[in-house]
Amino acid sequence: MSIANKPGGTYVLYAEDYANIDRIRDSMEQRLCEESVCPTRIPVASRDEKGFELMLGMNIHQKAKKIQGSLVSEAAFSLTPSTDITENTREIFPEGLPPSYVFVATVRLKGSAKQNKFDLLRILSKDGVTQAAVTLNGADKSVTFTTTSTTNEEQLVTFNVQGIGSFFDEGWHQLKLLVRPRQVTGFLDDEEIQEVALLEPVEPIYINGKTQVAKKFGAETTVPVSRRNSACSTANWQGM
Numbered sequence: 001m002s003i004a005n006k007p008g009g010t011y012v013l014y015a016e017d018y019a020n021i022d023r024i025r026d027s028m029e030q031r032l033c034e035e036s037v038c039p040t041r042i043p044v045a046s047r048d049e050k051g052f053e054l055m056l057g058m059n060i061h062q063k064a065k066k067i068q069g070s071l072v073s074e075a076a077f078s079l080t081p082s083t084d085i086t087e088n089t090r091e092i093f094p095e096g097l098p099p100s101y102v103f104v105a106t107v108r109l110k111g112s113a114k115q116n117k118f119d120l121l122r123i124l125s126k127d128g129v130t131q132a133a134v135t136l137n138g139a140d141k142s143v144t145f146t147t148t149s150t151t152n153e154e155q156l157v158t159f160n161v162q163g164i165g166s167f168f169d170e171g172w173h174q175l176k177l178l179v180r181p182r183q184v185t186g187f188l189d190d191e192e193i194q195e196v197a198l199l200e201p202v203e204p205i206y207i208n209g210k211t212q213v214a215k216k217f218g219a220e221t222t223v224p225v226s227r228r229n230s231a232c233s234t235a236n237w238q239g240m
Contacts, residue, residue: 013027013028054092055075055077057087057091057092058085058087058092058211058213059085059087060077060079060085060213061075061077063083063084063085064077064078064079064080064083064085065077065078065080066078067226076226077226078224078225078226079213079214079222079223079224079225079226080222080224081221081222081223081224082222083214083222084220084222085212085213085214085222086210086211086212086213087210087211087212088209088210088211089123089124089131089205089206089207089208089209089210089211090207090208092211093123093205093207093211094207096204096205096207097123097132097204097205099180099181099202100179100180100181101179102176102177102178102179103121103134103175103176103177103179104174104175104176104177105120105121105134105174105175105176106172106173106174106175107120107167107172107173107175107225107226108170108171108172108173108225108226109136109138109167109168109170109225110170110224110225110226111224112223112224113138113223113224113225114138114168114170115138115139116136116138116216116217116223117135117136117137117138117139117216117217118135118136118214118215118216118217118223119133119134119135119136119212119214119215119216119217120134120135120136120175120213120214120225121133121134121211121212121213122134122135122146122211122212122215123205123209123210123211124209124210124211124212125205125206125208125209126206126208126209127209128209129153129154130146130153130154131147131148131205131206131209132146132147132148132205133145133146134146134175134177135217136167136168137217138168140160141160141164141165141167141168142158142159142160142164143158143159143164143167143175143186144156144157144158144159145157145158145159145177145179145184145186147179147184147198147202148202148203148204148205149199149200149201149202149203150200150201150202150203151200152200155198155199155200157184157196157198158196159186159193159194159196162193164186164188164193166188167188172226173188173189174187174188174189174190175187175188176188176190181198181201181202182197182198182201183195183196183197183198184196184198
């Protein structure tokens with residue numbers, strides 16, 4: 001109690017013996033990440049939580065056009081092919097990605113965006129290797145999460161049409177991916193879609209590359225989408 005951060009109710013975790021430490025592993029990871037991955041030099045979200053506004057970090061509010069009628073607290077932006085949302089990864093994630101986090105994106109797909117295959121968010125190394133990505137594929141109505149692997153350059157988790165199809169119907173929808181060290185769980189509009197186990201352990205990302213938003217798969221072209229609300233923390237990346 002004396003050496004833990006305050007308040008003790010948040011940072012003191014209890015296990016009956018060493019054999020039970022596994023029970024509190026996820027909580028330990030979360031607390032550690034909150035203190036190391038989300039430094040105070042990154043703009044903190046207006047909500048009382050660890051983290052920062054991803055939209056601010058990616059400068060979307062400066063580069064994209066705000067949608068008329070959107071609220072200050074629920075700002076929505078429209079991305080066009082001429083909008084380039086690219087920043088150096090070390091400026092966005094200076095400590096890399098935590099082992100556990102949630103990605104949340106509130107998006108409306110219209111026109112060609114419904115048919116395109118594009119990365120809603122992607123983190124590339126200096127050599128262009130994908131470190132992490134959330135890829136939308138309108139052709140087969142799927143969402144794929146890409147992360148690192150200890151044995152290959154990348155490993156993929158795909159959520160298919162059975163639970164994700166309505167994401168492509170031109171309405172506003174919230175996509176949420178709960179990422180843990182050995183599994184990824186997908187949610188659409190707060191309804192769980194699927195839980196998929198990662199086959200390989202995840203390696204830390206390289207931060208010497210770039211982070212991009214709404215880029216065509218394998219290309220630098222921006223896909224036109226409407227996005228709103230963006231914040232990042234070890235607990236939440238709240239909708240773009």
